[in-house]
Amino acid sequence: MAALSEFSVLRPASAADAVRLRGEHPASRFIAGGTDLVPNLRRGLVDAEVVIDLTGVGEMRExxxxxxxxxxxxxxxxxxxxxxxxxxxxxxxxxxxxxxxxxxxxxxxxxxxxxxxLETRCQYFNQSESWRQGNDYCMKLAGDTCRVAPKSSRCYAxxxxxxxxxxxxxxxxxxxxxxxxxxxxxxxxxxxxxxxxxxxxxxxxxxxxxxxxxxxxxxxxxxxxxxxxxxxxxxxxxxxxxxxxxxxxxxxxxxxxxxxxxxxxxxxxxxxxxxxxxxxxxxxxxxxxxxxxxxxxxxxxxxxxxxxxxxxxxxxxxxxxxxxxxxxx
Ligand SMILES: Cc1cc2nc3c(=O)[nH]c(=O)nc-3n(C[C@H](O)[C@H](O)[C@H](O)COP(=O)(O)OP(=O)(O)OC[C@H]3O[C@@H](n4cnc5c(N)ncnc54)[C@H](O)[C@@H]3O)c2cc1C
Ligand code: SF4
Incomplete structure (x- = not known):
């Protein structure tokens, strides 16, 4: 798995602050447990310049x-x-x-x-960058064709x-x-x-x-x-x-x-x-x-x-x- 790209982490203390930060940083993503987001960031399946960490928001853990x-x-x-x-x-x-x-x-x-x-999943998407590049990518990310249904204009992940x-x-x-x-x-x-x-x-x-x-x-x-x-x-x-x-x-x-x-x-x-x-x-x-x-x-x-x-x-x-x-x- 590739190394993580660089991003800043913001740690709001309230849900209202988290929403405000999301509005201020369009290239941001929320992170909670990180068990889906982090592997996806490492594989280059999603990107983020700013990650807004929700784990400090006590009102969301009730x-x-x-x-x-x-x-x-x-x-x-x-x-x-x-x-x-x-x-x-x-x-x-x-x-x-x-x-x-x-x-x-x-x-x-x-x-x-x-x-x-959770991000939707597909055997042609949940792969390393080199695998996806070698297979000419697919419509969900960087490509123009769906490998599962090549004539389809939608993704079935x-x-x-x-x-x-x-x-x-x-x-x-x-x-x-x-x-x-x-x-x-x-x-x-x-x-x-x-x-x-x-x-x-x-x-x-x-x-x-x-x-x-x-x-x-x-x-x-x-x-x-x-x-x-x-x-x-x-x-x-x-x-x-x-x-x-x-x-x-x-x-x-x-x-x-x-x-x-x-x-x-x-x-x-x-x-x-x-x-x-x-x-x-x-x-x-x-x-x-x-x-x-x-x-x-x-x-x-x-x-x-x-x-x-x-x-x-x-x-x-x-x-x-x-x-x-x-x-x-
Ligand atoms: C080896 C492995 C096996 C797994 N097996 C399973 C499985 O069997 N079943 C399963 O369901 N999942 C599985 N997962 C995926 C994942 O672990 C779980 O779905 C987990 O519940 C994701 O929660 P999280 O808090 O870690 O999400 P994160 O990774 O923090 O976030 C996931 C996504 O949700 C967004 N997000 C998080 N919280 C919020 C919020 N409050 N509001 C808006 N957006 C939000 C994030 O921006 C991100 O896009 C597996 C993962 C791994 C690595
Ligand atoms: S576009 Fe097709 S090949 Fe790509 S993730 Fe969606 S269903 Fe899979």
Missing amino acids: LQQQGDMLRLGAGVTLATLAADATVRTQLPALAQAAAAVAGPTHRASATLGGNLC AFSGDVAPALLALDAEIELLGPQGIRRLPLAEFYVDDGMRWLALGADELLFAVTVPLVAGRVSGYEKLRVRGAIDFPLAGVAVALVRDGDTIGELRLACTGVSSRPEFVGGLDWLAGQPLDAAAFAVIARQIKRTIQPMETTTVSVPYRRRATPVLAKRLVGRLWDEAHRED
Whole structure:
């Protein structure tokens, strides 16, 4: 990996200062845990003259229950999310997703905000400068053609963060802080289906916090497929939130990652409410997932495998949660 290029580091003490500094330095980037940004800087995948370090912003590291909501500062680390008693018991999908990111040393510094803003990934992009130069670059950086879909005018690099699908399944909202103040939006509206412009984040905005409803009787979980079980990005990841109403489905929410340029909430499952979880319901779940996801040759693992494996992952997870919900009755 190449040496880091030179940049200045600014250390704001408040989120408002961080936003102000971002406005004053257009060629800047925020850094939180740095576990994605630093490797990308070293590979020349992104550049920055100024890096705005968010780790000194205490108000972004708060994790508080506010009535029937849990409010998570964007600076909360993944290790904290994975270990927190409220998250583990009331939002297990979130704890499981956080625990599934990278390795323990990464999770000790990696943050919720950095995970939700993760750069999209592709086997033709996440390479050294010399590799990319030798392969004539690609459209996402310095080239003019997409190696995955040469006739395409868009990039299909995959969003591969583990935490976003858990928060989509749990119906989270986010708070973005900009010069005009806070802007709230459902997490699903934060993402765009484009590997080069995948975030609806203004140039001078900061992801400030995430709020997650705590719903009585809802069970949830997260599962992922990866090449190396100990440490790896998801080839496919599925999060499910389920309310079981006796022998029928009360509510089923499902989201995927690693299989499109944005984390995908799988729609069209509402009408399963009131239905039993039988073969017909599993067929609907599989059909809706296949309609929603769009895996491309962005990893070395084949597209047909990821297309087929994602509904299988979902079926196993829904089945496990169905049994868990029964035990909690
Ligand atoms: C070996 C290895 C394995 C990995 N495996 C996984 C994995 O399995 N799953 C996974 O999801 N990730 C994985 N990652 C990626 C990364 O470690 C995590 O996604 C991590 O959560 C990123 O968080 P961070 O705080 O370190 O982000 P940073 O690197 O600090 O930032 C990431 C991006 O988010 C932006 N950013 C950070 N905070 C904010 C904010 N509050 N507002 C606006 N923008 C912000 C930064 O400018 C940057 O563009 C892996 C990384 C490595 C090196
Ligand atoms: S999907 Fe295409 S444009 Fe995007 S990173 Fe991969 S090769 Fe490049």
